Amino acid sequence: MRKKYFIAIFLVVFTMMLSSFAFYTYQIIYTPNVLVEEQDRYFDIPRGTTFKQLQDKLAKERIVNDLVSFSFLAKLKDLDTNVKNGMYLIKSNMTNIELINLLRSGSQTPVSLTFSNARLLEQLPKILTKSLEIDSAELAPILLNDSTAAYYGFTKETFISMFIPNTYEVYWTLTPKTLLDRMKREYDNFWTEERKQKAEELGMTQMEVSTLASIVQGETNKMDEAPAIAGVYINRLNRRIPLQADPTLVYAIGDFSIRRILNKDKEFESPYNTYKYYGLPPGPINMPSIPALDAVLNYDEHKYLYFCANADFSGYHVFAKTLSQHNINARRFQRALNLQRIYR
Structure with missing residues (x-):
């Protein structure tokens, strides 16, 4: 009888622990844990960010409510070894698994690159990088190099004309080269056959x-x-x-x-x-x-x-x-x- 009693007690305790673990697991995965009752927010992950730095940033900016549960699941999903830089739109009341899958996928949200005017080419690095990850000091030596202007078919005197003032949707992680390539494509797109004909x-x-x-x-x-x-x-x-x-x-x-x-x-x-x-x-x-x-x-x-x-x-x-x-x-x-x- 005593053996049956202990077995029954064990089964009850085990069932309770299993239920608690299942409930906690459910909470970790499916309960909203991101920007709870707050508004959607953009969140940037700079190049070279470690998982520890990512954790600190999520906590400091009050993105994640329960950092322990997020970190536990993030390690199970290998986010700790797969941090991808970028600009992400974090939506309110996301679950841990939703946020982790977003960050693991690297599915960035484009940002708006808007510029309207500049008098000098030297002003462009600061203007072009104000909403991007790259720094103006990183872009300037490339942009102001005469060989760069020649590469795109311009001289140093005419290079500023390649930049057509407008609002463009771009990724925050653009490199100087991809940024300049994009501006050249936009320049070419502006010069339609109709406009070329009028110039002629x-x-x-x-x-x-x-x-x-x-x-x-x-x-x-x-x-x-x-x-x-x-x-x-x-x-x-x-x-x-x-x-x-x-x-x-x-x-x-x-x-x-x-x-x-x-x-x-x-x-x-x-x-x-x-x-x-x-x-x-x-x-x-x-x-x-x-x-x-x-x-x-x-x-x-x-x-x-x-x-x-x-x-x-x-x-x-x-x-x-x-x-x-x-x-x-x-x-x-x-x-x-x-x-x-x-x-x-």
Whole structure:
């Protein structure tokens, strides 16, 4: 009887322990343990992250509620030897197994790479890497190397035109090479057969269109008048009249705080000085936007040869067909600058 009694006790205890283990196992695997009652969140795992560092990061950022259960199951699933860097969208109330499977798979969530403008190629490394894992210091020596520009079919003066301002979906783990390859593909995608045809009708290469678009963009941020400004410059080019574009002088001088061009500035020695040298400068003076590029390709056909900033400081311009009318407009604007005490 005593033997049967002990067997019964053992069976009861064993059943209870088995039930408890099964319940705990169920909880480890199927109970929500990630961002419990919180919102979805992006979570990055940098290159070279160890499993211990991953654990610390999950705890510090309050991603995982019960780190012990997560770590136990993660080791069973070999996550401790298979940590993959990347940017992941962690959803609220995920279970341990769901999070572990996500991290093991390396299924990253793309991030948005957005950039709108830059005056100099040297500014691009910081702009391009602000939402990526790579550091600007890692990208800069590659981006600013003349051989890199040549590899993609550009010169150091025209290379900035390869970067078409827009928003792109990319992976956070992009390398400098894959980033630049992507930008070249986007550049090629922008230059559709229709746009190439329009450039050909203008008698311009794609890079020359970018250069003129950068000047138009330097003149105005009112894109509704950009085609009219592009039309003025195209008229001047067709008549072999120097562009005399103030933004090219500002670029040449290198002082982007200048608001007023002086006569002495027009003597500044530089191939970008379109007062001294006929035609387009060697390359873009900024990173032209898609609206500016399209403004050149779809320029307004008119007979204007001059334009001047409107004296009301609205950002718009007044146009003239003759030099005498332009001089009247220019004097009006200069008086407005004097009234505002803008001398430089």
